[in-house]
Amino acid sequence: MSSVVLELRGVSRQFGGLRALSSIDLNVSRGETVGIMGANGAGKTTLFSLIAGHVPPSSGDILIDGKSILGLRPYEICRRGVGRTFQTVRPFGGLSVFENVLIAGRFGTKRRAMADASVRATALIEAIGLADRAQAKAETLTLSAQKRLEVIRAVATGAHIILLDEVLAGLTPNEVREMLGVIGKLQKDYDLTLLMIEHVMRALMEVSNRILVLHHGEAIAIGDPAQVRSDARVLECYLGKDE
Amino acid sequence: MLRNLPFAVFFGAVIILPFVAGEYFLSVGLGLLMWIALTQSWSLLSGLTGYISLGHVVFYGLGAYLAALSWGHLPLWAVLALAGAGNFAFATAISLPVLRVRGPYFVILTFGLAELVKFSVMAIESALGEYGRLLFDVPSMATLYWLMLGFAVIATAATQLILSTRLGQGLIAIREDEETAETVGVPVTIYKSLAFGLSAAIPGVVGALMMLRTTYFEPQQVFDPIVSFTIVSIAIIGGSDDSRGPLFGAVFLVLLSELFWAKAPQVYLILQGILLIGFVVFLPEGICGRLFAQRARR
Numbered sequence: 001m002s003s004v005v006l007e008l009r010g011v012s013r014q015f016g017g018l019r020a021l022s023s024i025d026l027n028v029s030r031g032e033t034v035g036i037m038g039a040n041g042a043g044k045t046t047l048f049s050l051i052a053g054h055v056p057p058s059s060g061d062i063l064i065d066g067k068s069i070l071g072l073r074p075y076e077i078c079r080r081g082v083g084r085t086f087q088t089v090r091p092f093g094g095l096s097v098f099e100n101v102l103i104a105g106r107f108g109t110k111r112r113a114m115a116d117a118s119v120r121a122t123a124l125i126e127a128i129g130l131a132d133r134a135q136a137k138a139e140t141l142t143l144s145a146q147k148r149l150e151v152i153r154a155v156a157t158g159a160h161i162i163l164l165d166e167v168l169a170g171l172t173p174n175e176v177r178e179m180l181g182v183i184g185k186l187q188k189d190y191d192l193t194l195l196m197i198e199h200v201m202r203a204l205m206e207v208s209n210r211i212l213v214l215h216h217g218e219a220i221a222i223g224d225p226a227q228v229r230s231d232a233r234v235l236e237c238y239l240g241k242d243e
Numbered sequence: 244m245l246r247n248l249p250f251a252v253f254f255g256a257v258i259i260l261p262f263v264a265g266e267y268f269l270s271v272g273l274g275l276l277m278w279i280a281l282t283q284s285w286s287l288l289s290g291l292t293g294y295i296s297l298g299h300v301v302f303y304g305l306g307a308y309l310a311a312l313s314w315g316h317l318p319l320w321a322v323l324a325l326a327g328a329g330n331f332a333f334a335t336a337i338s339l340p341v342l343r344v345r346g347p348y349f350v351i352l353t354f355g356l357a358e359l360v361k362f363s364v365m366a367i368e369s370a371l372g373e374y375g376r377l378l379f380d381v382p383s384m385a386t387l388y389w390l391m392l393g394f395a396v397i398a399t400a401a402t403q404l405i406l407s408t409r410l411g412q413g414l415i416a417i418r419e420d421e422e423t424a425e426t427v428g429v430p431v432t433i434y435k436s437l438a439f440g441l442s443a444a445i446p447g448v449v450g451a452l453m454m455l456r457t458t459y460f461e462p463q464q465v466f467d468p469i470v471s472f473t474i475v476s477i478a479i480i481g482g483s484d485d486s487r488g489p490l491f492g493a494v495f496l497v498l499l500s501e502l503f504w505a506k507a508p509q510v511y512l513i514l515q516g517i518l519l520i521g522f523v524v525f526l527p528e529g530i531c532g533r534l535f536a537q538r539a540r541r
Contacts, residue, residue: 052426078428092419103416106409107428112406157427 005030005081005193006051006161011060013046013217021217023060028161033187033194034206035225036167037201039237042214045087048163051195052078052084058170064161069121083152087166087197093139097130097149098122098189100138100158117156124152127189128182144175148182149183150174156184164196168203176203184206204221213237249487249531253494254396260301261388272487273456275497276395279471280449282477282489288442290402290484291411292435293418294342296413297350298357299474302330302443304466306450308364311376311460319382321457322391322425323448330447335440342435345421354468361466362425368462387456399444402486414438476515481523491530 006028015023021043028034035037036044039192051062053074058133063071064080072080083104091101101124105117107238125134133141137228138149147167154162164183168176180203187194198204205225206210214233221231260272281303306326313322337356344352369376382390401456405411413434416424425431452461473496481492496515503511526533 054422054426073430073432074422074425075428075430078426084426086423090420092416092423094419095415099412099415103412103424103429104414109428111409145327153427214375 004028004031005064005065006195007039007063008051009061009063011047011050011057011062013043013050013055014058019177019217021057021214024214024219026212026219026222028193028195031187032209033196033207034196034198034209035204036214037204037211038214039201041216043167043217044214045213046217048084048165048195048197051077051163052082053159056077075107078157078159079111081158081160082163083108083154083157083161083164084163085147085154085167086168089143089146089150091138091141091146091149091192092136092155095138096135097125097138097141098134098147101125101153102154104156105158109159120156124156124186127186128152129178144171144179147171148179151179151186155190155192160191161193161195164194164198165193166197166199168198168200169177172221176200180207246487248251249490250399253490257392257395261385266384267389271497271501273384276388277449277453278493278497279489280391280395280398280475281446281482282474282493283395283402283505284442284445284449285474286396286478286486286489287402287417288438289337290415290478291405291418292344293399294435294439295350295475296353296442297471297475298355298445298468299442300448300466300468300470301353301357301360302334303450303453303470304357304361304364304462305333305448306331307326307454307460307465309379309447310451310454312456314378314381319455323451326447326451327444330443331440334443335436337431337434338439340353341358342432342439342464348505354471357466357468358472361462364466365462378458378460381455381458381476383455387452391452394445394448396450399489400460401441401484402444403472403491406485410437414442431540471516476519479519480528480529482522482532484532487535488531491534 004027008026011021011024024047036047038044046055049056053069053072064082069077069080092103098121101121102117105112105120105207125131128151130145130148133145138146141149151167168179171179184207186192196204196208197198208225209226210211210223212219213228215237220233221228222235257272261269264272281299284299285296285299297474309326309329310322313325317325321510341352341356413424416429417431421431450465477489477492479495480495481488481490498513499514503514522529528536
């Protein structure tokens with residue numbers, strides 16, 4: 001666990017007059033789980049959009065497995081091994097759970113034959129506990145099930161870096177527990193590196209190897225959960241300054 | 244088995260037709276096959292990707308124009324190949340700007356594009372001093388019929404078979420959510436262009452065949468927007484997500500038009516409008532969708 005799979009070098013993103021992210025540096029090692037926290041508008045989702053190629057950085061460079069992904073389309077970045085979920089779930093609503101995962105498998109990091117993608121899809125659906133809903137239309141699932149579907153759809157692409165955007169939000173404490181268990185198992189089985197945006201602090205502290213704290217587009221802290229919890233600037237941002 | 248019954252009945256009937264029917268029924272059959280080929284090609288783009296084209300006549304018209312220009316200089320197969328390939332090339336080239344817009348904007352854009360091409364062809368023709376072109380020594384009705392049947396079969400098979408291909412699945416993903424499709428690795432832009440090109444090729448050939456049938460080229464006629472409207476009507480009336488829909492829709496509308504068109508063309512157009520509204524409001528799944536949904540429930 002030392003090879004760097006994802007590297008951000010001075011990545012900034014400007015939206016008109018708004019500096020959504022400024023000069024972010026980050027190295028993520030293979031198999032690591034990096035939690036990302038920060039208030040609304042801190043730039044968390046923008047960071048994911050930059051890595052997944054939906055938005056180009058204004059400056060800086062992003063490298064996957066040592067190669068720059070600047071200028072690549074999102075589907076090309078997916079082929080390099082990046083999978084993502086969306087903060088507001090975006091399943092292919094009119095298609096079945098199985099088809100959702102199947103399509104991700106047929107494309108993704110490489111073109112897989114129908115049989116291959118089909119086996120993959122069945123295994124993942126089983127692993128995330130949606131086997132009995134496999135033929136149901138994705139739009140008929142509960143929010144919790146749709147979130148699980150998004151996770152396995154990202155994994156089905158064959159990506160080794162998975163960006164999870166608030167997959168625990170809106171879930172009951174039991175569902176959170178369940179979801180974390182499944183994600184942990186997937187991470188082991190599929191050798192995944194995870195980046196997790198989360199507001200559920202306790203969960204994030206529990207599963208992350210390191211945590212990146214964003215505030216108004218700046219990285220104000222990065223380190224292991226204990227370090228971050230006691231960081232003066234983080235406390236100041238979250239609890240206010242002691243006058 | 245039941246699934247393929249409509250195909251068997253329909254294609255069985257149109258194969259027997261030339262041996263038992265006279266000129267009139269053969270020409271009705273030709274029209275029927277034409278609408279099936281056109282609607283199937285349309286659904287290759289619009290049914291799969293959800294980009295609703297209201298200007299598909301542009302490919303039909305260009306195919307007819309290419310045939311009018313090349314007939315007499317090239318053999319039949321080359322004329323048809325030119326019409327098909329020419330349209331594929333034209334559609335893929337314009338797809339990059341055209342497919343950047345979605346929803347109602349795409350509908351309006353395709354309609355406008357067809358009109359633009361119509362008036363451009365009219366301007367070119369009048370600049371050349373051509374006021375209508377006559378085609379001589381055209382193939383027999385029977386030849387055209389068999390060719391049209393062949394292309395109707397190809398278009399139907401293509402719409403059916405593409406569903407299980409990677410291209411088909413990618414296009415369906417695009418229909419569901421374009422951005423998500425790209426996120427899971429679907430090369431969205433390339434696939435959309437390809438679908439647009441494929442859906443244009445057969446209408447080009449069909450236009451060329453119909454040109455050889457009518458033997459008189461007139462831009463207003465071959466670029467008539469009614470052709471685009473009829474394609475969409477057949478697709479909606481026939482309904483269903485698969486390639487059986489257009490068969491039902493085309494048979495229904497062609498029979499209706501034979502009943503009314505000659506005697507009361509205005510009544511037919513009004514009726515088509517009423518039917519379209521009726522189907523959209525009361526039977527959005529179409530004839531085929533309703534028929535098979537009920538069977539499945541039993």
